[in-house]
Amino acid sequence: xxxxxxxxxxxxxxxxxxxxxxxxxxxxxxxxxxxxxxxxxxxxxxxxxxxxxxxxxxxxxxxxxxxxxxxxxxxxxxxxxxxxxxxxxxxxxxxxxxxxxxxxxxxxxxxxxxxxxxxxxxxxxxxxxxxxxxxxxxxxxxxxxxxxxxxxxxxxxxxxxxxxxx
Amino acid sequence: xxxxxxxxxxxxxxxxxxxxxxxxxxxxxxxxxxxxxxxxxxxxxxxxxxxxxxxxxxxxxxxxxxxxxxxxxxxxxxxxxxxxxxxxxxxxxxxxxxxxxxxxxxxxxxxxxxxxxxxxxxxxxxxxxxxxxxxxxxxxxxxxxxxxxxxxxxxxxxxxxxxxxx
Numbered sequence: 067x068x069x070x071x072x073x074x075x076x077x078x079x080x081x082x083x084x085x086x087x088x089x090x091x092x093x094x095x096x097x098x099x100x101x102x103x104x105x106x107x108x109x110x111x112x113x114x115x116x117x118x119x120x121x122x123x124x125x126x127x128x129x130x131x132x133x134x135x136x137x138x139x140x141x142x143x144x145x146x147x148x149x150x151x152x153x154x155x156x157x158x159x160x161x162x163x164x165x166x167x168x169x170x171x172x173x174x175x176x177x178x179x180x181x182x183x184x185x186x187x188x189x190x191x192x193x194x195x196x197x198x199x200x201x202x203x204x205x206x207x208x209x210x211x212x213x214x215x216x217x218x219x220x221x222x223x224x225x226x227x228x229x230x231x232x
Numbered sequence: 233x234x235x236x237x238x239x240x241x242x243x244x245x246x247x248x249x250x251x252x253x254x255x256x257x258x259x260x261x262x263x264x265x266x267x268x269x270x271x272x273x274x275x276x277x278x279x280x281x282x283x284x285x286x287x288x289x290x291x292x293x294x295x296x297x298x299x300x301x302x303x304x305x306x307x308x309x310x311x312x313x314x315x316x317x318x319x320x321x322x323x324x325x326x327x328x329x330x331x332x333x334x335x336x337x338x339x340x341x342x343x344x345x346x347x348x349x350x351x352x353x354x355x356x357x358x359x360x361x362x363x364x365x366x367x368x369x370x371x372x373x374x375x376x377x378x379x380x381x382x383x384x385x386x387x388x389x390x391x392x393x394x395x396x397x398x
Contacts, residue, residue, distance in 0.1 A: 219397045
């Protein structure tokens, strides 16, 4: 059975200058979009369990924090030297606030904070400390490990790259 | 018309020539990156590594460092000036903690602040398995200073940047 001309043209287009320009523009836009605006990433580690699972796939939406400050309970991506490796953490306190853990419970400015996203038992104790100006305090949702083995703390707002898309 | 055609081909050949030259010629930046690649290769350890390879790699790690190198890693209890031999033996003892080790570097930002001095900010990721069978996955931002001595870029300062401060 002969393939209809339109289908053949769609799958096997002739390499006209117009077609090459179109291909170039699509590739350029995809590079800019997925390289700088909506960066794909794979989750490695269990620090955000059960909200985000080890091996999960997501996108870092950079416009999520470009025009607005990260708020408490926002999940954010924290960069190191660049965007190849980032940390996925939750903001629990903002600048000038005092953070503390008492028997696994989070206290901000001496007030206990309800954290419905924390599902595993936690026995952390951390003396109170003030978040510096221009910084936010981030912690993972999985606090079942000893406090020394969990990467958390205050980080500069300039290090926040964006938010996960879902 | 024919002239324009030959002119276009000529311009295209010149552009391709420039691109090939830029890609293939070893720039100072590439030489600096090569030192990190060598460090990565020497630090990497497979479970079936022989004693001879271990000694060779320890010696090779030392050869990438200046006679005196300043290490600033308070979280790893490493701060101060270390001799090349001390770094070799420290690397050896650190490697012996692992049965399997992989060290990779990402997001290079290289600045030649003055002649013969390269300041490099990058992300390092160390993954592996300890001899006790524990999985290890550590990511750090590093600020390194490399000096060009006798034509070779050697590490003269390595500082671990605190991204999250508890």
